Amino acid sequence: MWKSLLIGAGLALCAAASQAQAVIDCNGWQGGARNIAEPWEQNSTTFANGAIRVALLDTVEPAAAAYYLLVIHPPYDELGSPGCGIIGLDESMGFSSMDFGALSASYDPAAGLTLRVGVEIFEPDTGGFDPAILAVTMNQSTGDLSPRFEIP
Secondary structure: OHHHHHHHHHHHHHHHHHOOOEEEEOOOHHHOHHHEOOOOOOOEEEEOOOOEEEEEEEOOOOHHHOEEEEEEEEEEOOOOOEEEEEEEOOOOOOEOEEOHHHOEEEEEOOOEEEEEEEEEEEEOOOOEEEEEEEEEEEOOOOOOEEEEEEOO
16 A cells, blocks of 8 residues: 555656746736735745745636746846746646745755745646645845755
8 A cells, every 4th residue: 555655646746746837927917916825924034145035926827827936136137126936837827736834945055046835736647736846946146046846
């Protein structure tokens, strides 16, 4: 029985890992201020002495993939505006759920700040949900956001 559970968990992680993650421009429909999940105090936080701001977005629809991760970060442009990216599966689908309360961060000087958060991904073929760990590494010098799935 344990063997089949481990195999099933491994297959679910492989399915999640095979899906793409996208960095979406903050000017898209997902980035509207009304999409910041309530209560704001519990669904937003800062890192790097406030230079990096992160929030959970809930777009309501599509219901099976309505959650996105908003990341506002350095560097700043010539007008003083920060970089901004939204992480989802693609431009039309986010995640089925996101455990924002368990969001964690680690820093590696060579790579940058990496955020990790548990998500679920809707699997249209089965109608089920696959768990995954979304990791997003940001380079504050270049503004690059690199999302990926990790195996816990």
